[in-house]
Amino acid sequence: MLDLIERKAENDDAEEQGLTWVDIIDTHDNIGRFTRAMWIAVFLLAIFNSAQLVTVVNGFDVGPVQNAVVALVATWNDQMEKNKLNEPVAMVRDVMQELRGVTWSSLSDASDRGASVLRGPLDQGRG
Amino acid sequence: MLFPTLTFGIFFLIVFSVSWSMRWIPETRKWFLVGASYFFYGWWDWRFMFLLFGTTLFNYLGGLALGRTEGSATRKVIVAVTVGVDLAVLAFFKYYDFFLTSLDTILTTLGLHRDLPFMEVILPIGISFFTFQGISYVVDVYRGHVNAEHSLLDVLLFKSFFPQLVAGPIVRAADFMPQLHQPPRLTRDHVAVGVVLVLSGLFKKMVIANYLATDLVDPIFFDPTAVGPLDLLVGIYGYAVQIYCDFSGYSDIAIGIAALLGYQFLPNFNQPYRAASLQDFWRRWHISLSTWLRDYLYIPLGGNRHGEVARYRNLFLTMFLGGLWHGAAWTFIFWGSFHGAMLGVEQWARKKLNEFAPVHDEEPGIFSKLGDFAWHVVGVFVTFHLVCFAWIFFRSDSFSTAASYLAGFFDWSADNSYNTPFLVGMIALAMVFQFTPRNLGRELALAIRGLPFPALGLLLGVGLLAIWAIAPEGVAPFIYFQF
Numbered sequence: 001m002l003d004l005i006e007r008k009a010e011n012d013d014a015e016e017q018g019l020t021w022v023d024i025i026d027t028h029d030n031i032g033r034f035t036r037a038m039w040i041a042v043f044l045l046a047i048f049n050s051a052q053l054v055t056v057v058n059g060f061d062v063g064p065v066q067n068a069v070v071a072l073v074a075t076w077n078d079q080m081e082k083n084k085l086n087e088p089v090a091m092v093r094d095v096m097q098e099l100r101g102v103t104w105s106s107l108s109d110a111s112d113r114g115a116s117v118l119r120g121p122l123d124q125g126r127g
Numbered sequence: 128m129l130f131p132t133l134t135f136g137i138f139f140l141i142v143f144s145v146s147w148s149m150r151w152i153p154e155t156r157k158w159f160l161v162g163a164s165y166f167f168y169g170w171w172d173w174r175f176m177f178l179l180f181g182t183t184l185f186n187y188l189g190g191l192a193l194g195r196t197e198g199s200a201t202r203k204v205i206v207a208v209t210v211g212v213d214l215a216v217l218a219f220f221k222y223y224d225f226f227l228t229s230l231d232t233i234l235t236t237l238g239l240h241r242d243l244p245f246m247e248v249i250l251p252i253g254i255s256f257f258t259f260q261g262i263s264y265v266v267d268v269y270r271g272h273v274n275a276e277h278s279l280l281d282v283l284l285f286k287s288f289f290p291q292l293v294a295g296p297i298v299r300a301a302d303f304m305p306q307l308h309q310p311p312r313l314t315r316d317h318v319a320v321g322v323v324l325v326l327s328g329l330f331k332k333m334v335i336a337n338y339l340a341t342d343l344v345d346p347i348f349f350d351p352t353a354v355g356p357l358d359l360l361v362g363i364y365g366y367a368v369q370i371y372c373d374f375s376g377y378s379d380i381a382i383g384i385a386a387l388l389g390y391q392f393l394p395n396f397n398q399p400y401r402a403a404s405l406q407d408f409w410r411r412w413h414i415s416l417s418t419w420l421r422d423y424l425y426i427p428l429g430g431n432r433h434g435e436v437a438r439y440r441n442l443f444l445t446m447f448l449g450g451l452w453h454g455a456a457w458t459f460i461f462w463g464s465f466h467g468a469m470l471g472v473e474q475w476a477r478k479k480l481n482e483f484a485p486v487h488d489e490e491p492g493i494f495s496k497l498g499d500f501a502w503h504v505v506g507v508f509v510t511f512h513l514v515c516f517a518w519i520f521f522r523s524d525s526f527s528t529a530a531s532y533l534a535g536f537f538d539w540s541a542d543n544s545y546n547t548p549f550l551v552g553m554i555a556l557a558m559v560f561q562f563t564p565r566n567l568g569r570e571l572a573l574a575i576r577g578l579p580f581p582a583l584g585l586l587l588g589v590g591l592l593a594i595w596a597i598a599p600e601g602v603a604p605f606i607y608f609q610f
Contacts, residue, residue, distance in 0.1 A: 001320055001323070001324075001566070001568040001569040001572050002320065002382070002386075002391060002392075002393070002394055003569075004316040004319070004320055004569065004572055004573075004576075005314070005316050005317050005320050005386055005391050006391060018310050019310045019312060023310075023312055026312075026313075026314055026315075027150065027311070027312050027313045027314070027389075030313040030314060030315055030317070030318055031147045031150075031313055032580075033315075033318065033579075033580045033583065034143075034313070034318050034387065034580075034583070035143070035144060035147075036580040036581075036584060037580045037581075037583040037584035037587055038140060038143070038584070038587065039584070040580070040581065040583075040584025040585060040587070040588055041584050041587040041588035041591060042136075042140070042588075043588070044584075044585075044588030044589065044591075044592060045588060045591060045592060045595075048592055049592055049595055049596075052133060052595065053133070056133045056134070088596075089592065089595070089596040092593070092596035092597060093596055096596075096597055099549045100338075100342065100547070100549050102547065102548050102549055103547060103548070104547070104548060107548050
């Protein structure tokens, strides 16, 4: 995969040459593109994972600025919870907890139940 | 400051934005990146920033002196002094207590009691990595592989660049310095490769490695006598996967972050558990270290140039010292020595096999191809289990723990309660990715390189959110931070 970002041989001694206009515009565009993409990611995380923000700011020292940030983040998190925006993450965490709790015996029971559904009910009148 | 934390996320956001805004003034951008890297390093313990700076300055001066000296004898003295000081710093911080404890044990065994000058030496994070990087720079200048760098700024950035500073990959001056001489550039490919590597690295570390560590490996290695043989077997498979996902995850994130800042590092892992021999394994595992050991230890020792016995000795010595590099403990030394011995046995067996049944040039038939495939499968199986056996010593805190672990395979009375379908599934999933086509990541990068920014942002945001939601709470430190 890293061959994709390897500089071409003819550009290796570009020390004196600098970048071409195409490179300069390309770099400018990609910085903007990735910066905007990062802000979208930050926005999504702040909305759907606001509880994590609370965990981080709770580690701050006591002080006027820190207290204001803590209060702001707590309010933000309350709003996200009120609007049930924390639920997707909580739901995924619950599913993961369930998966972690599955044992070999419960898996075996589940597969037996699945097999009996596929097999259908036994006909008592035959055989 | 760990990669998979919000703190690092904020740090990276600032570094990315500010460093790229300085792209028109490359020298200032480099100073900013050096400052950011020292800040990143000082986050753990600010006092060691001086150690990092001091060793870098020494390597820089050593390189300059080599560049200005013609005489062969003087150059030898310069390189010996510079490398010697680097190794002395490493030895003091990493091995001082270990050597004194070992010496004390020997003296006590011999009945000679002495008051040795014990000290509580704090291990500076990443010292093994940046020391090896410094040595490679000086030796490369001595060998003429790179020119002595006149800019202290470039050497400072080369040695302290934060993505690789604390746990590698060990970057070579010949690969990195030329990039510092060129104007920074960010292409769609840099972004695509960066995003794929950062997301895959976070998934490996935060999901697979963390679940296996907390639910399986840590409790089993805490007391191997309390668990049954099946748990021990799954436990060591779990550790093999955990250490791979932990370390290759770190390397992926480091390489991805470097790509997003416009720099290229070489790959550090290449599906190591698909290796069909130990030699092949070491070409795929921690590539930057194994190539470093080859170029700066194995070849200077004589490599394979002085006959068979010397070659096996050099292999053993290289791996022995490679084990010692990992940590100041006899278990690491055993781990390295085991690999060294087995590499020798493997080479000897291959030589004998080639003498017994020489390879023919003609096109192999169908049975011959089937036979080769079967040999390959057996090779993968045996190599993986030899590596797993050695991992028991690598992970154990002492030989007695490793011995208990191995003895536990013969005790069928204990319960097997740790291996659950979830964890076995996690191990199986990770192992499947050892055998997927090699260019899977490349294809993913090519698929996302054309995405417009809203789709890229959505992919990044949903990817991070999903990893955060799936992963267990808390972030365990990376295993290789201790080295």
